[in-house]
Each structure stands twice: as structure tokens, then as C-alpha cells.
Amino acid sequence: MNKKSSKTSSSNENYSHLELFNLGKIFFKEKKFIDFRSKGNRSGFEAIKDINLKIEKNTFVSIIGPSGCGKSTLLNLIAGLQAPTSGKIVIDGQAIKGPGPDRGVIFQNYALMPWLTTIQNIEFALNTVFPAKTKADVKERARKYLRMVGLEKASNKFPKELSGGMKQRVAIARALSINPNMLLMDEPFGALDALTRSYLQDELLSIWRKNKVTVVLITHSIEEALLLSDKIVLMSSGPSAIISEEISVDLERPRDREKIEQDPKYLKIKMRLEKHLLRETRAVEEVT
Amino acid sequence: MNKAISTRLTFAVAILSLLIFIILWQVIAQQGLLVKNFPGSFKTIGSLIWWVSDPFFDNGPNDLGIGTNLLISLRRVLIGYSLAVLVAVPLGVLMGMSKLAQSSLNPYVQLLKPVSPLAWLPVGLFVFRNSEITGIFVIFITSIWPTLINTAFGVASINPDYLRVSKSLGASKSTTIRRVILPAIMPNILAGMRISMGTAWLVIVAAEMLLGTGIGYFIWNEWNNLSLENIFVAIIIIGFTGFILDQFFGFLQDKFDYSI
Ligand SMILES: Nc1ncnc2c1ncn2[C@@H]1O[C@H](COP(=O)(O)OP(=O)(O)OP(=O)(O)O)[C@@H](O)[C@H]1O
Ligand SMILES: [Mg+2]
Numbered sequence: 089m090n091k092k093s094s095k096t097s098s099s100n101e102n103y104s105h106l107e108l109f110n111l112g113k114i115f116f117k118e119k120k121f122i123d124f125r126s127k128g129n130r131s132g133f134e135a136i137k138d139i140n141l142k143i144e145k146n147t148f149v150s151i152i153g154p155s156g157c158g159k160s161t162l163l164n165l166i167a168g169l170q171a172p173t174s175g176k177i178v179i180d181g182q183a184i185k186g187p188g189p190d191r192g193v194i195f196q197n198y199a200l201m202p203w204l205t206t207i208q209n210i211e212f213a214l215n216t217v218f219p220a221k222t223k224a225d226v227k228e229r230a231r232k233y234l235r236m237v238g239l240e241k242a243s244n245k246f247p248k249e250l251s252g253g254m255k256q257r258v259a260i261a262r263a264l265s266i267n268p269n270m271l272l273m274d275e276p277f278g279a280l281d282a283l284t285r286s287y288l289q290d291e292l293l294s295i296w297r298k299n300k301v302t303v304v305l306i307t308h309s310i311e312e313a314l315l316l317s318d319k320i321v322l323m324s325s326g327p328s329a330i331i332s333e334e335i336s337v338d339l340e341r342p343r344d345r346e347k348i349e350q351d352p353k354y355l356k357i358k359m360r361l362e363k364h365l366l367r368e369t370r371a372v373e374e375v376t
Numbered sequence: 377m378n379k380a381i382s383t384r385l386t387f388a389v390a391i392l393s394l395l396i397f398i399i400l401w402q403v404i405a406q407q408g409l410l411v412k413n414f415p416g417s418f419k420t421i422g423s424l425i426w427w428v429s430d431p432f433f434d435n436g437p438n439d440l441g442i443g444t445n446l447l448i449s450l451r452r453v454l455i456g457y458s459l460a461v462l463v464a465v466p467l468g469v470l471m472g473m474s475k476l477a478q479s480s481l482n483p484y485v486q487l488l489k490p491v492s493p494l495a496w497l498p499v500g501l502f503v504f505r506n507s508e509i510t511g512i513f514v515i516f517i518t519s520i521w522p523t524l525i526n527t528a529f530g531v532a533s534i535n536p537d538y539l540r541v542s543k544s545l546g547a548s549k550s551t552t553i554r555r556v557i558l559p560a561i562m563p564n565i566l567a568g569m570r571i572s573m574g575t576a577w578l579v580i581v582a583a584e585m586l587l588g589t590g591i592g593y594f595i596w597n598e599w600n601n602l603s604l605e606n607i608f609v610a611i612i613i614i615g616f617t618g619f620i621l622d623q624f625f626g627f628l629q630d631k632f633d634y635s636i
Contacts, residue, residue, distance in 0.1 A: 167544050186546075193544040199537035202634035203559045212555060216545040248634070266545065 103181040104142040105302045106166065106270065111139035111175035113161050134328045135161045139175070141321060141331060145269075148296060148303045150313035152361065153323030154368045159306045160196075162323075163274050166304065167193045179270070189217040192263030192301075194273040198255040200247040200262075207234060207243035210262045217266040233261040237291065253284035257291070264295065270302045278308060286345060289316060293342075310361045314354060315343055320361065325368040333364065415605035423605045424612060437589055438597055442613060449590040450617070452508070453576050456515025460572065463516075464523035465565060469557065471524070472531020485524065493518040493579050497586060507587040511580070518579045523568035530564025531557060562632040570625035577618045 116132035136158040143149050153159050164170045166177060168187035177184050179191075187193075200209050210230040214221065221229075234240050237257040247255055256276055263271060276292075277285040293316060296303055307313050313320045314337060322333040339354055348354050398417040403409075405416035431443025440448075470477045496517050500510035538560055542552045584592025591610055598606040 169540055169543055187544045189546055191544070193540075195537055195540065197537060199541045201538060201541070201556065201559070203562070203632075213541075213545050216542070216547045216551060216555075 103178070105145040105147075105180060106141075106143040106304070107178040108139050108141040108166075109176050109178065111162070111165060111177065112137040112173050113158070113165060113170065114173040135326055136323075136330070137174075137328045138330055141334075143302060143304065143319075146300050146302055147318040148305070148316055149319045149321060150305045150307055150317040151321045151323060152307060152310065152313055152365065153329065154325045154365065154372050155308075156372070157323045157326040157329040157368070159323060160274055163193075163272050163304065163306055167191055167272050169193075189266045190268055191270045191272055192266060192268035194256075194259050194263045194271065194276050196274045196276070196278060198247070198252075198259045200255055200258055202247050205244050205246055206239060206250070206258050207231065209247070209258060210234065210265050213262045213266055229265060233265040234258075236264070236295070237261045251284075253280050253288060256280065256288060260288075260292070260295070264299065264301075268301065270304065271296075273303065273305045275306050275308060277312070285312075292316070310358055310365070313337075313361070314339070314358060315345055315348065320357075322361070322364050323368075325372040332368075335360065415608065420605045420608045424609045427606070427609050427613075440589065440594070442591070442594065442609065445589065445591045445594045446613060446617065449580050449584060449592065452511040452584075452590065453515050453573075453580050456512040457519045457573060457576050459512070460516045460519035461523055461569060464520045464568070464572075465527050468524045468527025468565075468568075469531055469553065469561075471528040472534075472561075473553075473557075478528070478532075485521065488517075489521045489525070493575075494582055497583060511583055511587050511590070514583045515576050515580060519572040519576045522571035522575065523565065526564045526568025526571070527561060530561030534560050563629065563634065566625060566629045566632055570622065570629065573621050573625060574618070577614075577621060581614060 112134065113136050114132045114134045139162065151159050151162065161170070165172050168177075168184055168191070171186075200206075201212065204212060207227070207230050210233060211226050214226045214229055218226070231240065231243065234243050237260055239254060239257055239261065242250060242254060242258075247258070250258065260276070277288055280288065289312065292303075295301075303316075305313075305316065317337050320335045320337060321331055322335065323329050324332040335357060337357060339348065339351060398421075401417040405414045405419075408414070427442040431441045431446075433439075433441040434444055467481070471481055472478070493514050497510060497514050500513040501507070504510050504513065534557060538556050539552065542556045547556070580590065581592035581595065584590035585596040587593065591614055595607050595610045598604075598610065
């Protein structure tokens with residue numbers, strides 16, 4: 089945790105944790121060896137364009153948008169898994185060139201390696217990011233993060249023996265174990281039942297409070313975004329999706345999921361989000 | 377309880393059908409219903425017992441025990457097959473990962489794969505001037521294609537999530553290959569290896585008829601002796617060995633089955 093304190097001491101510079109400048113991504117069709125249609129189809133598909141966004145250190149930001157608008161694309165760009173077609177991504181004042189262990193990524197379908205046990209999945213991440221660490225160190229650290237998500241007992245189980253919620257907790261532990269300063273999550277709770285989801289949301293919040301990480305969360309759920317975020321970023325419908333609005337959620341923390349729904353501020357933002365999503369989804373439907 | 381009864385029942389049915397088969401065979405042969413002098417099941421079982429009771433004698437290349445011949449064949453298969461796997465897996469990974477490797481190698485694979493490996497036998501004899509190495513060479517060619525193709529397919533169809541995780545952690549290419557790609561495609565590699573082994577075991581019998589020694593040559597030799605019952609003995613032994621080899625890979629495949 090020393091790393092964190094040194095980070096905060098240098099964080100009063102005048103840049104945000106994450107800055108996106110005119111970010112755009114066009115998917116070009118892969119060239120086939122023999123492609124008869126190639127003449128007409130050179131243009132490609134513009135998923136997102138002109139994305140400008142600033143995210144402050146240790147804040148919790150959610151991204152919401154209609155299905156297929158390019159949320160995952162945006163997250164993959166920030167993670168460095170894909171290269172943008174235009175624009176740039178700046179983290180702590182430095183343009184990124186690719187993926188890095190400063191960003192922990194949590195994928196929608198858990199993405200655990202099925203041939204590794206729970207603890208081995210975390211050890212894989214640790215060994216990759218900290219090759220100098222000893223075996224015992226790695227094991228100890230992996231245990232610590234499994235404990236953190238309450239899965240110490242399942243450490244020798246294989247992913248196929250775990251429930252969806254447990255798998256997602258392993259994925260969270262894996263992403264956190266490398267001590268990232270940014271957590272990128274792509275609809276992490278989308279596939280879970282309501283109870284497990286709210287349980288994991290609370291867990292995520294407490295982890296976020298304790299670990300001081302910047303979280304970028306992609307979600308379909310307005311309630312989830314409102315419950316968790318400091319800021320909600322609304323994306324327009326694709327193709328060529330843009331950021332249509334940024335909404336600050338200045339609701340007091342800790343937020344109680346029962347009481348919050350009576351808060352007039354909450355209701356106001358919720359209505360605004362619903363209206364936006366409805367409008368953008370309708371736009372999608374009219375296009376297709 | 378139900379399961380115990382049903383396994384016992386299956387076992388009983390299997391024994392019964394075997395008995396019926398043996399008796400029918402004996403009756404048909406005895407009555408000369410097929411051709412004259414066709415060996416009956418009793419005679420064949422007698423030879424089988426004779427060969428199996430002393431399997432490892434060696435009275436020169438034309439008079440080897442059936443176990444000795446079997447070991448000669450197995451040795452050729454194992455060497456040629458292992459060499460093939462050692463070549464096919466890395467080459468398959470390369471083909472699966474690189475478009476360039478894929479498009480430059482695939483035409484050869486597609487062209488050579490449908491050729492009977494026996495066509496390579498004269499080539500081997502001409503180049504190596506040695507029947508032992510030629511046998512190994514023919515098995516090598518036989519075994520390479522299924523493992524190569526399955527490996528390349530496995531890499532090409534690997535779950536992109538695994539690669540994304542690896543990439544997001546900043547893993548090097550070699551780490552990704554060793555710790556992610558190879559374990560992920562283990563089921564594909566094993567499926568390929570199983571088919572390769574099956575084909576190799578088919579081909580060795582035919583190849584050895586032309587090479588001298590080995591279980592295939594044993595058959596050829598007994599044909600020259602007009603001893604059909606000994607040929608049946610060899611068929612039973614070959615089938616049984618092939619079955620054991622296949623079961624071994626089935627066992628490995630179960631071990632590396634990651635699915636739910
Ligand atoms: N590799 C790719 N090649 C071509 N087109 C792609 C590729 N990846 C995504 N797209 C397209 O880009 C658009 C945005 O995709 P993306 O997965 O980012 O949407 P999303 O907002 O995450 O959708 P969802 O809410 O369904 O997860 C889609 O129209 C999709 O078809
Ligand atoms: Mg998505």
C-alpha cells in the first residue's frame with residue numbers, strides 16, 4: 089500500500105487520472121486473401137468517435153448507453169487491448185501505448201482460465217505482473233485477495249465448480265491482486281441474479297473505499313449506476329457513438345439502496361437517465 | 377443398486393454374444409459353408425493360446441514370437457509418432473497464431489493430407505536405404521496431419537477472453553503461449569493425437585507387410601504359410617492393442633476436459 093501514498097502525494101498535479109482526447113475507433117474489415125467485395129467495402133465501421141472525457145483519481149464512474157453503442161469498445165481502448173483509430177488516452181499525464189498492470193480489467197463473462205484453480209488464476213496474474221516475487225509471496229498475496237472476496241475456502245476449486253457470483257468474485261480478486269490504480273469493469277454483474285448482484289455491489293463499494301482505486305464501470309442498469317457512481321457518462325446510440333451527457337451524482341455516501349429511492353435528487357437523475365436511454369434505444373430501433 | 381444390475385446385465389449380454397459368435401464361427405467353418413479349410417474358432421483360439429503362452433521367442437526374422445513382433449511395431453509407431461507430435465504441435469501453434477504461416481503452409485497440408493502415407497514408403501526406402509527408418513518415417517508422415525490440423529484449429533478458435541486477460545496483464549508472447557494457449561488447446565491437441573495414433577496403428581500393419589518384421593510382416597508371413605488361423609490371431613492382437621492405445625487417449629482427454 090506504500091505505492092498508493094506516493095501516488096496521492098504526486099496527485100495534486102493539474103491532470104486527471106484518466107483523460108480521453110477525441111478518441112475514435114473504426115473497425116475495418118479484415119482483408120481476405122481473395123476478397124471479391126473488397127472494392128466497395130473499404131470504409132469500415134465507426135463504433136465511437138470524438139470521445140472526450142476526464143476522470144478524477146479515486147472516483148467511481150459509470151458508463152451507460154444503449155446496447156451495441158460501443159461501451160465495450162471504449163473500455164477495451166482504455167485497457168489498451170485495442171488501439172484507437174484516432175485520438176489519445178492519457179493516464180496520469182502520460183499517453184498509454186498498450187495494456188498495463190496499472191489497470192485491472194474485469195470482463196463480462198469472468199474470463200477465468202478453466203484449467204487453473206481459483207487460487208492459480210490469481211497466481212497467474214501475480215506471476216505475470218510481478219515475475220520477481222517468490223512462490224511463497226505470490227501464494228500469500230493470492231490468499232489475501234481471495235480472503236478479501238470471501239472465497240478462501242474455494243481456493244482449490246476449479247471455475248466450473250463455482251457459481252456465477254463466485255466466479256465474478258474471483259475475477260475481481262484477480263484484477264485487484266495486481267494492485268492497479270484503475271479498475272475497468274465491463275458489465276460485471278449483468279449475468280447474476282438480483283440478490284448476488286446487490287451483494288457484490290456492496291462488496292465492490294467497500295473494496296473501492298478501502299483500496300482507493302479509480303473505477304470505470306460499464307453497466308446496463310440505471311439503478312446500479314446511481315447507487316455506485318460519482319459520475320455517470322451517457323453514450324449515444326451507435327454507429328459513431330459519442331458521449332451525449334455527463335451527470336454528477338452528488339448523493340451522499342454511504343448510500344442505502346432502500347432509502348435512496350425516496351431521495352428526490354435520486355429520482356430526478358433517474359428520470360433523466362431513463363428518458364435518455366429510451367430516446368437513444370428508440371433511435372437504435374429506428375435505424376435497424 | 378440399479379446401476380450395479382445394469383452393468384452386470386451388460387456384461388452378461390457381452391459374454392453371451394461372444395459365445396454365440398464363437399459357436400457360429402465354428403459351425404460355419406466346420407460345415408465348410410464359407411470356403412473349404414477355413415479355420416474354425418476353436419482352432420483359432422488354440423493358436424491364440426499357443427502364441428500368447430510364449431510370446432517373446434526369436435528364431436530369426438521369419439520366426440518371431442507374436443509379442444516380439446508387436447513390440448517391434450509399437451516401437452516404430454512410438455518413435456515416428458512422437459517425432460510427429462513434436463513437429464506438429466509447435467507448427468500447429470504457429471499456423472494458428474500467424475496468418476502468414478497459415479496461408480503459406482496450409483496449401484501443403486491440404487495437398488499432402490489426403491495422400492496415403494504408404495505412397496511415401498518407396499521414397500523412404502530410396503532416401504534412407506533402411507527399412508527400420510523407413511517404417512518410422514512413414515508413421516511420422518501418417519501421424520503429423522491430424523495433430524497439426526487439430527492444434528492449429530484449437531489455437532484459431534481459442535476463447536478470446538483468455539488472450540485478453542493475458543494481454544491486459546501485459547504478458548509476453550512466450551508466457552501467453554506457454555501458460556495460456558497451450559493449456560487452452562490441450563483438448564484439441566489430445567483429440568488430434570488420438571486420431572494420429574489410430575491412423576498410425578492402421579498404417580503400420582500395411583507398411584510392415586513390405587518392410588519385414590513387425591506384426592504386419594507377421595501377417596504377410598503367415599499368408600505365405602497359408603495359416604489363416606495365425607492371421608486371425610494377429611488381427612485379434614492388433615485390435616486389442618489399438619483398443620488399449622485409444623482408451624489411453626480417451627483417459628487423457630477426460631483428464632483435460634475443461635467443460636462443465
Ligand atoms: N472487432 C470488431 N469488428 C467489427 N465490429 C466490431 C468489433 N467489435 C465491436 N464491433 C461493433 O462495434 C459496435 C460496438 O460494439 P461494443 O461491443 O463496443 O458495444 P457495447 O456497447 O459494448 O454493446 P453491449 O451493450 O451489447 O455490450 C457494435 O456495433 C459492434 O458490432
Ligand atoms: Mg459490451
